[in-house]
Amino acid sequence: MSNQSQNTVAFLRHLTTDRGPFLVRRTEVAPSCDDQPLHETHYQQAPDLYALCGIAEKALPEQQARILFQLLACSRVELSLEIRQMLDRVTTQLLTALDPQQVLTVFLASRRARANHKHTRRAILRYLLNHPRLEELANQRRPTLVDCLEHALGKNVARACARFIGEGNEQDNYVRRHLLRFAHDPERVRKVVAALYRRGELLVSNSTFVVAFPTKVANQEDDVPRTITATNRGEIAATLVHVYRGGSNAELNAAVQRFVQEEVTCLPRFDGTVALILDASASTQGYGEREFCCISQSQAFRLVLEQCCAKLHVVQVGGAGDLARPDGDTDLATAVLDALDTEPDVVAIVSDGYENHLQGDLARVVASLPDAGVQTPVVFCHSKFSGKDDLNLRRPAPGVPELEFWHQEDFAEVLWFLFAHARSPKGEAFLRQELGQRLVSLEREKQSWIAN
Amino acid sequence: MDRQLVPLKLDLSAHRFGRPQQAGPMTVLPLFGPEANGKFTPPLSGIKLAGVRGYGNVELHNPSRSGVAILPLHMGYIQDQAQNHALCGSAFLGAGQKRLFEDACCVQQAQGGYLESKEQWFFILPLHLREEALRLRGQKHYGKLWPEISKLNQRLGLEARGHLEQVICRQRPLLTQYQTRVELLNGQTGALFFVGDRLAGVEIAPSAAYFREVWTPLVCFCYGVAAMELEGKVKEQPVLPFAAGNLGELRQQLVASRQDRLQRIHDWLHRTPADKFDRKEEESYLGMRLYTATGNNFVGQFVEDEGRLVYASVAARAKYLEGISWEAIAN
Numbered sequence: 075m076s077n078q079s080q081n082t083v084a085f086l087r088h089l090t091t092d093r094g095p096f097l098v099r100r101t102e103v104a105p106s107c108d109d110q111p112l113h114e115t116h117y118q119q120a121p122d123l124y125a126l127c128g129i130a131e132k133a134l135p136e137q138q139a140r141i142l143f144q145l146l147a148c149s150r151v152e153l154s155l156e157i158r159q160m161l162d163r164v165t166t167q168l169l170t171a172l173d174p175q176q177v178l179t180v181f182l183a184s185r186r187a188r189a190n191h192k193h194t195r196r197a198i199l200r201y202l203l204n205h206p207r208l209e210e211l212a213n214q215r216r217p218t219l220v221d222c223l224e225h226a227l228g229k230n231v232a233r234a235c236a237r238f239i240g241e242g243n244e245q246d247n248y249v250r251r252h253l254l255r256f257a258h259d260p261e262r263v264r265k266v267v268a269a270l271y272r273r274g275e276l277l278v279s280n281s282t283f284v285v286a287f288p289t290k291v292a293n294q295e296d297d298v299p300r301t302i303t304a305t306n307r308g309e310i311a312a313t314l315v316h317v318y319r320g321g322s323n324a325e326l327n328a329a330v331q332r333f334v335q336e337e338v339t340c341l342p343r344f345d346g347t348v349a350l351i352l353d354a355s356a357s358t359q360g361y362g363e364r365e366f367c368c369i370s371q372s373q374a375f376r377l378v379l380e381q382c383c384a385k386l387h388v389v390q391v392g393g394a395g396d397l398a399r400p401d402g403d404t405d406l407a408t409a410v411l412d413a414l415d416t417e418p419d420v421v422a423i424v425s426d427g428y429e430n431h432l433q434g435d436l437a438r439v440v441a442s443l444p445d446a447g448v449q450t451p452v453v454f455c456h457s458k459f460s461g462k463d464d465l466n467l468r469r470p471a472p473g474v475p476e477l478e479f480w481h482q483e484d485f486a487e488v489l490w491f492l493f494a495h496a497r498s499p500k501g502e503a504f505l506r507q508e509l510g511q512r513l514v515s516l517e518r519e520k521q522s523w524i525a526n
Numbered sequence: 527m528d529r530q531l532v533p534l535k536l537d538l539s540a541h542r543f544g545r546p547q548q549a550g551p552m553t554v555l556p557l558f559g560p561e562a563n564g565k566f567t568p569p570l571s572g573i574k575l576a577g578v579r580g581y582g583n584v585e586l587h588n589p590s591r592s593g594v595a596i597l598p599l600h601m602g603y604i605q606d607q608a609q610n611h612a613l614c615g616s617a618f619l620g621a622g623q624k625r626l627f628e629d630a631c632c633v634q635q636a637q638g639g640y641l642e643s644k645e646q647w648f649f650i651l652p653l654h655l656r657e658e659a660l661r662l663r664g665q666k667h668y669g670k671l672w673p674e675i676s677k678l679n680q681r682l683g684l685e686a687r688g689h690l691e692q693v694i695c696r697q698r699p700l701l702t703q704y705q706t707r708v709e710l711l712n713g714q715t716g717a718l719f720f721v722g723d724r725l726a727g728v729e730i731a732p733s734a735a736y737f738r739e740v741w742t743p744l745v746c747f748c749y750g751v752a753a754m755e756l757e758g759k760v761k762e763q764p765v766l767p768f769a770a771g772n773l774g775e776l777r778q779q780l781v782a783s784r785q786d787r788l789q790r791i792h793d794w795l796h797r798t799p800a801d802k803f804d805r806k807e808e809e810s811y812l813g814m815r816l817y818t819a820t821g822n823n824f825v826g827q828f829v830e831d832e833g834r835l836v837y838a839s840v841a842a843r844a845k846y847l848e849g850i851s852w853e854a855i856a857n
Contacts (some may be wrong), residue, residue, distance in 0.1 A: 098840035125748055151634050155755060164769075190801050195757065215798075217673055281677075305616070319651075355709055356710055356711065356712075357706035357707070357709050360706075361539035361705070361742075370856065401711070401712050402709070402711060402712070403544075403545060403709050403711065404709065408780070411773060411780070414773055415773065426706065427547070428703075428706050428707050428709070430548055430707060430708055431545055431547055431548075432546065432547075432548050432784060432787050433547075433548040433550075434765075435780065435783070436769060437765045438765055438766060438767060438780075438783070439768070439780060441765045441766075442767040442768040442769075442776055443776075445767060445769070445770065445771070446768075446770045446771060446773055446775065446776045446851050447771065447772055447773075448692040448773065464699070467550075467703055467707065472765075473765065488762070504622055521781060
């Protein structure tokens with residue numbers, strides 16, 4: 075079941091979870107990161123997609139630093155102009171977003187790796203010479219900046235520029251050609267370079283630091299209600315709970331439709347076929363104050379998914395009809411086979427995770443799919459009551475990729491990753507389109523000070 | 527008079543048995559029987575705890591206007607700040623009747639206070655206590671079950687004392703998952719419970735409504751405790767894929783594998799020794815008779831209405847449960 079989009083999704087997960095620092099040790103010639111081979115492999119497979127992964131939502135700065143290093147350190151000789159431009163755009167976004175100290179570490183790493191490609195040198199010079207906190211960096215990290223400049227320009231050229239700047243305006247063409255053409259404010263750079271080589275006065279910074287990336291992430295801890303009830307897990311599920319409790323009427327049904335339409339306006343769209351296995355077995359009814367919560371959120375997900383993909387096949391486990399009361403045991407294995415018969419691009423199992431007919435069959439069937447010639451990915455989507463549900467006994471197929479939702483706000487991320495899992499070429503196309511749009515919107519949000 | 531209570535041939539014609547369900551070491555074979563047409567009131571709505579009148583004396587009340595309530599065998603109540611109690615036997619409670627059961631047992635050794643009618647939530651004694659509790663029916667000594675509770679706590683790795691709440695309350699998050707891991711089906715009136723590879727109990731209710739109300743106490747606290755003891759004791763085996771070259775073959779192999787697993791359950795039933803039960807009539811209500819059944823490997827109580835079996839709660843004896851193997855059912 076392994077394919078390109080599956081690997082890319084796993085890589086995206088890695089980018090959002092692995093907090094291992096990006097380190098350059100004095101004794102080593104390359105950065106010491108356990109996942110360096112992983113980054114290299116993904117870069118080799120598809121450099122543009124790899125780069126776009128770096129600007130994915132929730133990608134960790136430590137991982138963005140690795141990506142930046144990869145983009146700077148690798149040659150682009152055989153890449154098309156379009157891809158080179160894409161890599162440059164992502165490089166600009168990463169340079170703007172990352173903490174300057176981290177960027178300097180990446181620059182030092184590229185120096186240590188002796189990576190002095192044209193794009194590397196340009197990126198270093200544009201970053202250093204135009205940085206809003208250039209004076210501060212020059213004061214605090216003088217030797218590092220000198221190292222980076224000399225790496226980008228060449229030692230002799232850098233020192234010659236510094237000497238010419240210190241001596242006045244003689245050889246100004248030389249300085250302009252090699253150094254100042256990358257700077258938006260040449261006079262400011264003259265002062266800084268002079269100071270870096272102890273040929274001028276100490277520097278004072280008046281600039282404020284600017285970051286390009288929005289930091290808001292949906293569903294922060296503060297947004298989660300202190301007490302979770304049947305009706306504060308999103309409007310769609312809240313209305314469906316009332317329907318399930320026996321209060322079905324025209325007003326509630328119309329409200330469900332309206333809430334679904336409102337929700338889908340901000341959700342990703344997928345130009346492919348999804349097979350949804352909807353667990354409506356007896357256990358999804360729940361009990362006590364949580365009665366009908368699980369099935370309502372699962373149904374809400376189904377209604378939203380219907381609007382977000384080109385074609386949806388629903389295979390229901392237990393119950394009957396569109397909004398049937400939960401009933402019956404849970405046979406997910408047969409449902410997976412039924413779903414695959416519809417030849418979808420991806421199969422989503424939405425369930426509370428309690429498989430009982432016969433337990434273990436789902437794991438066996440999913441593990442058998444590659445040898446049976448099936449490349450369609452199967453993704454398990456946990457329908458939970460709250461974010462803190464214990465899933466220990468609710469993982470019927472441990473090898474299957476898992477997504478989780480308990481609140482309507484989780485749908486966007488779950489759908490995004492679900493569509494990204496789709497088999498080639500639909501999954502990759504979705505990823506490129508979504509991440510490409512994100513790049514454009516980041517560029518629109520704020521013009522980077524690095525850009526030409 | 528001897529009587530063979532448990533049918534030893536698995537009838538999969540779907541008229542009596544549903545599809546088996548498995549959750550960890552527990553396997554449940556659902557049963558579907560005839561409805562009693564409102565003659566029996568379900569236990570939660572038909573039986574109310576009126577209170578405890580001194581330790582070991584539990585008063586129950588049937589507030590309904592019609593319908594006989596059959597006390598589920600070994601039902602018990604837990605409340606805060608009161609000594610929790612369980613009953614040692616089943617009984618009839620006619621509409622409007624109030625009865626004091628003086629042979630109840632305390633299941634919380636060092637706790638004072640009397641149960642009140644404020645909470646009606648009930649449990650069924652864990653499987654490993656049922657044989658002893660049934661043997662002690664009729665004996666008026668409220669501390670009579672403490673030694674067995676202490677032993678149960680010890681085998682579960684808990685402090686050895688006569689406090690059942692150590693299991694029922696503190697393990698509740700795990701135990702209550704059994705009611706969702708194993709699913710009650712529409713119209714279900716009973717079930718055969720297996721723990722590991724052994725038949726651990728047969729539960730038959732007079733109606734689907736009755737069984738629905740006794741389901742959670744049975745699956746979570748009676749058989750669930752026995753299953754919980756085995757959870758995690760068997761090393762998880764790696765998933766073994768089917769050797770199928772296409773979807774059609776995969777489907778065929780899944781069906782074949784399920785047939786094998788059904789056959790395995792069939793074999794468990796076949797291996798269950800054909801018990802001969804001594805039955806003793808305990809009480810009657812109009813044409814209904816409550817019996818205690820004692821066999822070599824199983825004990826319990828059952829109710830016949832005009833000779834027709836309407837209620838049964840028969841559990842494996844401790845010595846029969848000792849040879850349980852779960853390796854046989856783990857994939």
